[in-house]
Amino acid sequence: xxxxxxxxxxxxxxxxxxxxxxAHGGGYxxxxxxxxxxxxxxxxxxxxxxxxxxxxxxxAWRYVNLRERVRERDGGGGSAxxxxxxxxxxxxxxxxxxxxxxxxxxxxxxxxxxxVTELLADEDAEVRSAATVALGKMGFPRSILDLRKSLRDxxxxxxxxxxxxxxxxxxxxxxxELRARxxxxxxQDRTRSFAAVGLGxxxxxxxxxxxxxxxDPAADASRAGGLRRTDHLEASxxxxxxxSRRAAVAAALRRDYASATRYPPAxxxxxxxxxxxxxxxxxxxxxxxxxxxxxEPMRQSAAIALGVLGKPEDGAVVKAxxxxxxxxxxxxxxxxxxxxxxxxxxxTARETVRRVLDKGSALDRPIAALGAALPGDxxxxxxxxxxxxxxxxxxxxxAFGLALGLLRxxxxxxxxxxxxxxxxxxxxxxxxxxxxGLTDDKASGKAVREVVETENDPAVKMAxxxxxxxxxxxxxxxxxxxxxxxxxxxxxxxxxxRLLGEVGSPLSSxxxxxxxxxxxxxxxxxxxATGALGNLADRSVVPLLAQVSIDGNYASxxxxxxxxxxxx
Numbered sequence: 001x002x003x004x005x006x007x008x009x010x011x012x013x014x015x016x017x018x019x020x021x022x023a024h025g026g027g028y029x030x031x032x033x034x035x036x037x038x039x040x041x042x043x044x045x046x047x048x049x050x051x052x053x054x055x056x057x058x059x060a061w062r063y064v065n066l067r068e069r070v071r072e073r074d075g076g077g078g079s080a081x082x083x084x085x086x087x088x089x090x091x092x093x094x095x096x097x098x099x100x101x102x103x104x105x106x107x108x109x110x111x112x113x114x115x116v117t118e119l120l121a122d123e124d125a126e127v128r129s130a131a132t133v134a135l136g137k138m139g140f141p142r143s144i145l146d147l148r149k150s151l152r153d154x155x156x157x158x159x160x161x162x163x164x165x166x167x168x169x170x171x172x173x174x175x176x177e178l179r180a181r182x183x184x185x186x187x188q189d190r191t192r193s194f195a196a197v198g199l200g201x202x203x204x205x206x207x208x209x210x211x212x213x214x215x216d217p218a219a220d221a222s223r224a225g226g227l228r229r230t231d232h233l234e235a236s237x238x239x240x241x242x243x244s245r246r247a248a249v250a251a252a253l254r255r256d257y258a259s260a261t262r263y264p265p266a267x268x269x270x271x272x273x274x275x276x277x278x279x280x281x282x283x284x285x286x287x288x289x290x291x292x293x294x295x296e297p298m299r300q301s302a303a304i305a306l307g308v309l310g311k312p313e314d315g316a317v318v319k320a321x322x323x324x325x326x327x328x329x330x331x332x333x334x335x336x337x338x339x340x341x342x343x344x345x346x347x348t349a350r351e352t353v354r355r356v357l358d359k360g361s362a363l364d365r366p367i368a369a370l371g372a373a374l375p376g377d378x379x380x381x382x383x384x385x386x387x388x389x390x391x392x393x394x395x396x397x398x399a400f401g402l403a404l405g406l407l408r409x410x411x412x413x414x415x416x417x418x419x420x421x422x423x424x425x426x427x428x429x430x431x432x433x434x435x436x437g438l439t440d441d442k443a444s445g446k447a448v449r450e451v452v453e454t455e456n457d458p459a460v461k462m463a464x465x466x467x468x469x470x471x472x473x474x475x476x477x478x479x480x481x482x483x484x485x486x487x488x489x490x491x492x493x494x495x496x497x498r499l500l501g502e503v504g505s506p507l508s509s510x511x512x513x514x515x516x517x518x519x520x521x522x523x524x525x526x527x528x529a530t531g532a533l534g535n536l537a538d539r540s541v542v543p544l545l546a547q548v549s550i551d552g553n554y555a556s557x558x559x560x561x562x563x564x565x566x567x568x
Contacts, residue, residue, distance in 0.1 A: 049555035050331035052366035052399045055339065058549040058565070063374055063406070064438065066469055067541050070503050073472040107506050108537035109140060115513040116533055117146050125155040126527040127516065132158060133567055134534025136165030137544070144174050151177060160191050164564070167198020168544050175202060179210050182237075183219075185228035193236035193560035200240025201544060208246035211237050232558045234263060235270045239561060242274030243547055250280035258286045265293065266556060269301035273552055276305035284309055284317060291320050297556040299324070299333040307340025308551055318344065322352045332555040335367040342371035350377055357383055366399030373403035381409060388412065394425035398432070405435025413441050420467075421447050430463040437470030445473045452479050462495040469503035477504055481511050484529075494528040501535030509536055 048054065116138070119131035132150050135143040143165075150162035163181060166174035181187050181195040196214070199207040213219050215237055220226035241249055256262040257271040272290055275283040283305070290302030303324055310317040321344070324337035338356055341349035356368040357380060365387065372380035384407070388400035401419070404412040413436070420432040433451070436444045448471070451464035461483075468476040480503070483496035497515070500508045515521055516529040535543075549565040557565075 050335065050363060051395070052335075052370060053395065054554055055335065055367060056370065056402070058552060058554045061542050061546040062550050064434075064470075065541060066466065066502050067538075069470055069472060071541070074505060102506075104506060105539065108138065108509070111506075112509050112513070112533055112537045113138060113140055113143070115509075115517065116530065117143065119516060119530055120146055120150055123519065124523055124526060125153075125158055126523055127530050128153065129155070129157045129161040130527045130530035130534075132161035132165045133168070134530055134537075136168030137534040137538040137540070139169050139539045141169060141171045141173065144169060144171060147174075148177065156188075156191075160194050163191060164194040164198055164567075167195070167201040170202050170544075172202060172204070172206065175199065175207060175210070178202075182210065182214055183223070183227060185223060185225065189230055189232045190560050190563075192233055193558075194564070196233070196237040196240040197243070197548065197561075197564060198240075200243035201547075203243065203245040205246060205248070208241060208244040208249045211241050211244065212249055212252065215241075231264065231267050232560060234267050235558045236560055238267070238270040238274045239548065239552075242277035244278075247278050247280070250275060250278045250283070253278070254280060254283045254286065257283065257290075265295040265298050269295075269297040269553060269556055272298070272301040272305040276308035276551065279309070281309050284314070288316060288320055291324060296330045296333060297553065299328065299330060300336050300555055301553045303333055303336035303340050304551060304553055307336070307343045310340065310344045312344055312346025312349065314344075318346065318348050322348065325352055325356060331363055334364055336553075338364065338367050338371045342375055345375055350375075350379075353377070354380055354383070357387075362393075362396065366396050369399050369403035370406070373406035376407065378407060381407060385409070385412060388415070394428040398428045398430070401428070401435045402431045402438075405438035408439045410439065410441075413439060413444070417441075417444055417447060420444075420464075421451055426457055426460055429460050433460075433463045433467040434470075437467035440471065442471055442473075445471055445475070449473065449475050449479065452483075458489075458491040458495050461492065462499055465496070465499045465503070469499070477508060480504065481508060484511060484515065490522050490524055493522075493525050497525065497528045497532045498535075501532030504532075504536055506536070509533060512536065 113135075116131050116134045119127055120135075122128050122131070128150070132147060135147060147162045147166050147169075151159055153159050153162070163178065166177055178195040178198045182192050182199065184192070187195075196211060199211055214227065214229070215234060238253075241253060253271055253275055257268060257275060260268070262268070263271065269290075272283075272287055275287070287302045287305050287309070290298045291306065293299055293302070303321065306317050306321060310321070312318065318341070321337045321340050325334055325341060328334045328337065338353060341352050350372075353368050353371040354377070356364050357372055360368055369380075369384055369387070372384065381404075384400055384403050388397060388404060391397040391400060401412070401416055405416070416432045416435050416439070420429055420436055422429070433448065436448065445468065448464050448467050452461055452468065455461040455464065465476060465480055468479075477500070480496045480500050484493055484500055487493035487496055497512065500512060504512075512529045512533045516526050516533060518526065545564055545567055548561055552561075
């Protein structure tokens with residue numbers, strides 16, 4: 001087995017241009033996360049799992065909900081006229097009176113579902129694959145019949161996309177197809193892992209029972225030659241159990257974790273995350289032991305899990321995490337301990353985070369900045385302002401700027417604006433733009449729109465568009481629609497399409513559909529437009545697949561889970 005040593009952030013950059021992720025229309029990593037790599041981008045430093053950006057890429061959706069802002073902009077459910085956004089996609093006859101109630105769900109079922117379903121039969125396999133996952137995001141049970149047909153597609157990416165999408169619909173009618181693939185030793189690990197995650201997303205007693213049954217060594221007797229459980233598969237299945245919302249499975253999972261014999265450490269670490277997601281506080285004593293394990297994945301995952309389960313009054317938990325934050329030799333473990341303390345809260349936890357921010361290593365200070373900002377610790381503002389002013393290294397300075405944005409620090413806005421529109425490091429500009437959006441600085445709207453209009457760097461251009469989305473800026477959608485239709489290159493157009501999937505108005509679906517259906521257009525552009533239709537019509541405010549990375553151990557992830565995390 002080969003456990004990934006790259007981060008989910010690195011996966012977004014690497015897999016963003018690889019066939020599997022592209023074939024599912026993936027790549028958008030949520031607010032603030034890096035965009036997929038493109039040939040026009042300058043070569044940067046190698047991604048590191050100890051980089052604060054890795055944590056942010058995996059967890060941003062918990063704290064920065066771009067879709068929620070957009071739906072607020074559109075008046076809750078969203079108005080058919082685009083919420084007064086000046087939509088240019090042909091809304092004749094669809095502008096209701098102000099008092100009218102617009103049903104997003106009904107609109108998307110009528111206008112978007114038939115288009116995406118039609119694309120399941122497209123000649124381009126990448127478009128078909130993107131269409132499968134788009135149907136999963138939309139979550140209409142009637143799509144199960146169409147996705148079953150895609151399970152027989154001649155291209156594996158399309159088949160695997162259909163497997164995952166059947167779980168994303170979260171309907172028990174799809175359970176049998178997923179069970180059959182998970183238990184079939186002839187299927188590839190990727191397909192079986194997607195089936196496991198799909199069962200976890202369906203959740204409930206029956207789905208959790210299938211997952212538990214697969215993990216039971218006694219199940220090997222049901223097949224000649226056994227079920228061929230690999231470490232990849234067991235890790236994916238443990239992850240799925242954690243997503244299943246079935247608290248009753250925690251007792252057996254806890255026994256396996258405590259035994260230290262059922263799984264090798266690299267797989268056992270996934271059980272810690274699953275126990276945390278299931279809310280099993282009875283696992284805390286065993287997780288404290290995991291925090292002292294000699295294997296890094298065990299310590300890392302135990303720290304994450306304790307942060308989810310712990311409370312300020314849990315003295316042993318706080319004490320152990322303080323020790324880990326200040327002294328563990330593994331940078332990832334230290335940083336997971338810092339973020340666990342940030343989440344638990346309480347005076348001891350806050351003081352420890354501030355101490356790292358003040359006296360910690362250059363590697364740990366950025367994560368401590370986020371650890372101070374996310375729970376709203378405004379007493380850390382003077383230190384954050386100082387670090388932001390004095391820091392010269394762009395990626396570290398970006399972390400401090402982002403923390404100031406999370407704290408909505410108006411005093412720092414002039415510096416953030418200057419860097420966001422200046423000719424400085426692209427990564428620093430991206431995070432300053434995000435910080436401006438988080439601060440809700442409407443006065444920056446004009447300058448940020450100019451960045452969208454004139455910037456040559458696709459990543460910065462898209463970061464500016466994200467900023468406008470967070471600001472609920474009325475000019476965002478028309479600009480993105482124009483870039484999607486007329487952009488200079490495939491990266492600009494694809495980036496604009498991805499953002500339209502997140503910040504577009506319901507009527508943006510018309511432009512997306514026109515591009516997706518056009519067989520003469522670029523294949524990647526069409527695939528991205530198809531994925532964007534799924535995002536635009538997604539019934540979930542937080543993407544379902546984001547659950548795989550939120551509160552997960554990105555420093556010890558397996559290939560199928562890394563790929564799933566890029567399909568946003």
